[in-house]
Amino acid sequence: MSNSDKPAKPDTPVLPDKVIEFRDIHKAFGSKKILRGVTMSVMRGETFFIIGTSGVGKSVTIKHLVGLLRVDSGEIHFDGQRIDNLSEKEFYPVRKRIGMVFQHATLFDSMTLRENVALPFRKHRKMNKKTALEAATAMLEQVHMQDYSDSFPATLSDGMRKRAAIARTLAMEPEVVLFDEPTTGMDPVSARRIDQLIRSLSVDLGVTSIVVSHDLESIFSIASSIAFLYQGQVYKSGSRAEFASPSDAIVKQFISGESHGPMETPGF
Numbered sequence: 001m002s003n004s005d006k007p008a009k010p011d012t013p014v015l016p017d018k019v020i021e022f023r024d025i026h027k028a029f030g031s032k033k034i035l036r037g038v039t040m041s042v043m044r045g046e047t048f049f050i051i052g053t054s055g056v057g058k059s060v061t062i063k064h065l066v067g068l069l070r071v072d073s074g075e076i077h078f079d080g081q082r083i084d085n086l087s088e089k090e091f092y093p094v095r096k097r098i099g100m101v102f103q104h105a106t107l108f109d110s111m112t113l114r115e116n117v118a119l120p121f122r123k124h125r126k127m128n129k130k131t132a133l134e135a136a137t138a139m140l141e142q143v144h145m146q147d148y149s150d151s152f153p154a155t156l157s158d159g160m161r162k163r164a165a166i167a168r169t170l171a172m173e174p175e176v177v178l179f180d181e182p183t184t185g186m187d188p189v190s191a192r193r194i195d196q197l198i199r200s201l202s203v204d205l206g207v208t209s210i211v212v213s214h215d216l217e218s219i220f221s222i223a224s225s226i227a228f229l230y231q232g233q234v235y236k237s238g239s240r241a242e243f244a245s246p247s248d249a250i251v252k253q254f255i256s257g258e259s260h261g262p263m264e265t266p267g268f
């Protein structure tokens with residue numbers, strides 16, 4: 001009997017499935033309408049990129065997933081649950097499942113990398129100090145920073161600090177990790193290391209990543225899906241291949257980085 005002849009078990013999830021869904025999200029700050037109907041879906045285990053010019057609302061979009069911002073209208077669903085209307089308290093368990101690596105990820109300067117990464121193990125996973133430090137060491141290995149476990153953040157490069165910050169987020173064992181411009185301001189070697197790390201989260205651990213970026217190198221090497229935000233909406237979404245040789249003039253201008261073209265820049 002071949003695989004295709006076997007009846008599907010009713011309790012086996014059909015893959016790929018949607019893990020996050022934005023439905024017609026609107027968000028304004030005062031009279032400034034930033035998101036004007038964002039609709040998109042992220043599949044489980046993928047490396048989903050949100051791209052677009054500076055100020056278009058990429059960070060604003062992902063901040064809704066950790067409850068840092070609340071929509072004006074529209075719905076957000078996470079793993080079958082509506083989350084946009086949760087109270088602060090109800091959001092708490094969601095925050096454990098969706099981890100965020102901030103653009104300017106900060107570690108505690110007075111603590112070693114190992115102690116920094118041990119914090120979530122102690123606080124959220126209630127481990128004792130010794131176990132938490134051991135778990136932190138293992139996590140630093142995953143981001144290839146084990147040799148710097150006893151170093152203090154100030155002595156390390158931006159790329160190394162970022163990897164340690166990623167390890168700290170991973171310590172929560174999130175199902176979804178949000179990265180806000182993970183490679184911005186980094187030298188190319190460090191940036192590519194971060195890319196490989198993000199990719200391995202998906203390939204090796206099945207973690208879903210949502211990456212805000214305008215690093216074309218990252219986009220074209222690791223994105224499984226791309227959503228291009230423009231004028232408050234997902235102007236175009238698709239695979240890397242679909243963005244590699246765009247026919248649309250606005251997408252083309254963004255990808256080629258040309259200053260002249262049909263694209264209007266927000267705030268100007």
Ligand SMILES: Nc1ncnc2c1ncn2[C@@H]1O[C@H](COP(=O)(O)OP(=O)(O)O)[C@@H](O)[C@H]1O
Nearest residue numbers: 029034052053054055056057058059060061267
């Ligand atoms: N908390 C806030 N209060 C007021 N304006 C905000 C706030 N957060 C973001 N904005 C504005 O929303 C717009 C989009 O911001 P952001 O999502 O950070 O852009 P980007 O796409 O570069 O990440 C910007 O004009 C920014 O100034």
Ligand SMILES: [Mg+2]
Nearest residue numbers: 058059060180
């Ligand atoms: Mg941003």
